[in-house]
Amino acid sequence: MLSAESYRRLSMQMQVKEFDPFANNRTETAGTSTMPQDFNDDPHLDVCQNIEFGLRVQYDRSPGLTDTQCIFALDSAKVAIKQQLGYAKNERVNVLPGTEGIIDWCVSIGQERIGDASDLTLKEYVARMEKIKRSVKGHSEAGPRGYREFIREYV
Numbered sequence: 001m002l003s004a005e006s007y008r009r010l011s012m013q014m015q016v017k018e019f020d021p022f023a024n025n026r027t028e029t030a031g032t033s034t035m036p037q038d039f040n041d042d043p044h045l046d047v048c049q050n051i052e053f054g055l056r057v058q059y060d061r062s063p064g065l066t067d068t069q070c071i072f073a074l075d076s077a078k079v080a081i082k083q084q085l086g087y088a089k090n091e092r093v094n095v096l097p098g099t100e101g102i103i104d105w106c107v108s109i110g111q112e113r114i115g116d117a118s119d120l121t122l123k124e125y126v127a128r129m130e131k132i133k134r135s136v137k138g139h140s141e142a143g144p145r146g147y148r149e150f151i152r153e154y155v
Contacts, residue, residue, distance in 0.1 A: 044120055047113055048128050049155065054105030055132070056155045059148035062098050067140035067147045073099035074133045077106035078126050084111060085122055 042048060059065050076095060080103050082088035095103060110125050139147040 042128075042131075044118065044124060044128060047109070047118075047120060047125065048132060050109045050113070051106060051129060051132055052151055052155050054109065055102060055136075056148070056151050058101045058105065059145065059151075061101065065098055065148075066144040067136050068144070069096055069099050070102060070136050070147065071133055071140075072096055073102035074106065074129050074136070077103045077110075078129055080107050081110040081114075081125065082122065085114070087122070 055070060059070075072094070073096065076093050076099070079088050079091045080093045083091070083093065084107055093103070106129060110122075113120050114122055114125050135150075136147040139150045142149065
């Protein structure tokens with residue numbers, strides 16, 4: 001698992017471009033609130049970028065990592081971060097071989113960002129992971145690593 005400091009060093013080494021992976025004007029329901037599907041309207045865009053940076057690192061480190069495994073890992077990470085914060089005690093965190101890095105990354109970002117100065121809640125963080133998961137699903141139509149090919153141009 002990368003520490004927050006390691007993440008900062010890695011992010012300085014990689015140039016992050018402006019991007020709009022969810023370019024449409026739909027809104028998606030996330031619990032009782034409506035979350036904009038358009039990435040540019042997201043008040044926690046930086047959180048999404050933090051998560052995607054970790055996904056990019058994991059795709060680059062694991063040439064066999066597929067979008068299907070990434071989707072599975074994001075679902076597991078949602079349970080794992082809830083457990084870290086004292087919830088979801090009766091749920092299992094299912095881990096496929098090779099997906100540990102994604103789960104660890106998402107948990108570490110959640111621990112760092114939930115409740116910080118941006119007032120990000122657990123519910124909002126989980127909604128960002130779900131938003132990214134929908135993007136992974138959509139881009140996986142381009143192939144087993146379609147999402148990796150998509151984000152490598154932006155993150």
